[in-house]
Amino acid sequence: MAEGVRAAPVDKRRxxxxxxxxxxxxxxxxxxxxxxxxxxxxxxxxxxxxxxRSKEAVMTELFTERWSLLLDASDALYEGDxxxxxxxxxxxxxxxxxxxxxxxxxxxxxxEVTRAANxxxxxxxxxxxxxxxxxxxxxxxxxxxxxxxxxxDPDFVGMWFYGAIEQxxxxxxxxxxxxTDEEFERAGAMVVxxxxxxxxxxxGT
Amino acid sequence: MAEGVRAAPVDKRRxxxxxxxxxxxxxxxxxxxxxxxxxxxxxxxxxxxxxxRSKEAVMTELFTERWSLLLDASDALYEGDxxxxxxxxxxxxxxxxxxxxxxxxxxxxxxEVTRAANxxxxxxxxxxxxxxxxxxxxxxxxxxxxxxxxxxDPDFVGMWFYGAIEQxxxxxxxxxxxxTDEEFERAGAMVVxxxxxxxxxxxGT
DNA sequence: TGCGGTAGATTGACTGGTCAATCAACCGCC
DNA sequence: GGCGGTTGATTGACCAGTCAATCTACCGCA
Numbered sequence: 001m002a003e004g005v006r007a008a009p010v011d012k013r014r015x016x017x018x019x020x021x022x023x024x025x026x027x028x029x030x031x032x033x034x035x036x037x038x039x040x041x042x043x044x045x046x047x048x049x050x051x052x053r054s055k056e057a058v059m060t061e062l063f064t065e066r067w068s069l070l071l072d073a074s075d076a077l078y079e080g081d082x083x084x085x086x087x088x089x090x091x092x093x094x095x096x097x098x099x100x101x102x103x104x105x106x107x108x109x110x111x112e113v114t115r116a117a118n119x120x121x122x123x124x125x126x127x128x129x130x131x132x133x134x135x136x137x138x139x140x141x142x143x144x145x146x147x148x149x150x151x152x153d154p155d156f157v158g159m160w161f162y163g164a165i166e167q168x169x170x171x172x173x174x175x176x177x178x179x180t181d182e183e184f185e186r187a188g189a190m191v192v193x194x195x196x197x198x199x200x201x202x203x204g205t
Numbered sequence: 206m207a208e209g210v211r212a213a214p215v216d217k218r219r220x221x222x223x224x225x226x227x228x229x230x231x232x233x234x235x236x237x238x239x240x241x242x243x244x245x246x247x248x249x250x251x252x253x254x255x256x257x258r259s260k261e262a263v264m265t266e267l268f269t270e271r272w273s274l275l276l277d278a279s280d281a282l283y284e285g286d287x288x289x290x291x292x293x294x295x296x297x298x299x300x301x302x303x304x305x306x307x308x309x310x311x312x313x314x315x316x317e318v319t320r321a322a323n324x325x326x327x328x329x330x331x332x333x334x335x336x337x338x339x340x341x342x343x344x345x346x347x348x349x350x351x352x353x354x355x356x357x358d359p360d361f362v363g364m365w366f367y368g369a370i371e372q373x374x375x376x377x378x379x380x381x382x383x384x385t386d387e388e389f390e391r392a393g394a395m396v397v398x399x400x401x402x403x404x405x406x407x408x409g410t
Numbered sequence: 411t412g413c414g415g416t417a418g419a420t421t422g423a424c425t426g427g428t429c430a431a432t433c434a435a436c437c438g439c440c
Numbered sequence: 441g442g443c444g445g446t447t448g449a450t451t452g453a454c455c456a457g458t459c460a461a462t463c464t465a466c467c468g469c470a
């Protein structure tokens with residue numbers, strides 16, 4: 001009775017979220033007014049407030065929806081018994097594919113949340129750190145198994161890993177790097193390759 | 206005649222800049238009002254507009270002052286004939302020392318400019334890219350000299366390098382990592398060590 | 411089958427507050 | 441007396457969030 005009877009409302013809510021992604025990607029969070037979102041969604045101003053408590057809540061919803069996918073994928077990868085390099089590679093690939101699949105949403109998440117340490121980054125720090133944490137644990141396991149050198153702090157690596165990948169995505173977002181399918185493939189492989197080589201034990205070390 | 210005769214004006218200008226650093230670091234650029242800067246500097250509201258065209262101009266001045274130091278240091282390092290690893294290490298150290306020497310200013314630059322791709326990051330992209338570029342050139346030289354593997358795109362490395370270091374600084378800025386002198390040393394060494402190892406040619410490769 | 415009744419969806423004008431920037435006046439030294 | 445430095449009240453734009461009104465779809469009852 002409660003679910004599925006009225007279809008329209010769900011669509012409008014979705015329309016608002018989708019519109020918000022487009023507008024945030026185009027103008028940035030701070031310089032989009034709520035009216036812009038409503039216009040883009042073809043909906044009255046007030047309706048945004050019917051579905052969301054505030055402009056901020058719209059952003060939070062967008063972030064949480066997507067980030068939880070990343071977290072789930074990371075956890076699944078961690079639980080599996082692939083070699084560490086493959087796990088890291090899987091995470092990198094997931095992020096890059098997310099970008100390939102929906103560049104505007106990823107642009108918004110990176111620019112306005114993940115790298116926006118003063119605004120949303122602060123609010124969502126715990127969830128963001130959870131993602132770093134999976135990487136740290138993969139590296140720590142690698143060290144325990146003697147694959148990775150021990151002098152490197154796993155927590156640092158978690159941060160570098162994301163720092164490097166986000167910077168890469170930023171390169172695409174702002175057109176500093178060509179965003180062809182080929183480049184996407186190469187880039188992901190390269191980050192992991194380089195990072196892993198740096199982490200692995202060497203003959204003499 | 207021009208310099209040093211009237212001391213007061215210069216001091217007030219400086220006081221405004223220094224106050225701005227403190228306030229921006231504390232509250233972030235967007236939520237500091239010009240009145241906050243004036244108050245912190247112990248100066249009348251209007252005087253800020255006497256010395257700077259706008260609130261944005263204050264931020265720009267802060268960024269440019271410091272970033273040009275980094276650029277100069279990078280160029281000097283690049284021109285020298287140290288091995289590539291030492292050059293990269295020098296850049297990393299310079300950035301980390303900048304943070305150690307003036308954490309508030311570096312916090313502001315990283316949070317509000319370097320990683321704020323939507324606001325100031327966009328405005329100052331050219332200068333920011335110049336810094337990446339030096340790293341790219343060092344890597345490219347390393348490849349030419351057969352020290353670094355060739356499959357890695359130097360432009361990517363420039364971005365990773367900064368991505369990783371900024372993420373590290375963010376760790377300190379937001380207290381995710383202990384910010385002791387010892388940690389500063391370790392961290393810088395580790396970034397370069399890991400990155401360089403990843404870049405270097407291996408026996409079989 | 412038709413008729414109020416109700417809940418939720420939808421609308422957009424309006425309010426209240428915030429703040430960057432301006433400006434006219436003032437001060438004190440040469 | 442004039443000029444650079446200094447003051448802070450004022451202005452005017454901007455915008456998130458509110459709210460009262462309207463609309464639509466469905467329900468139960470006769």
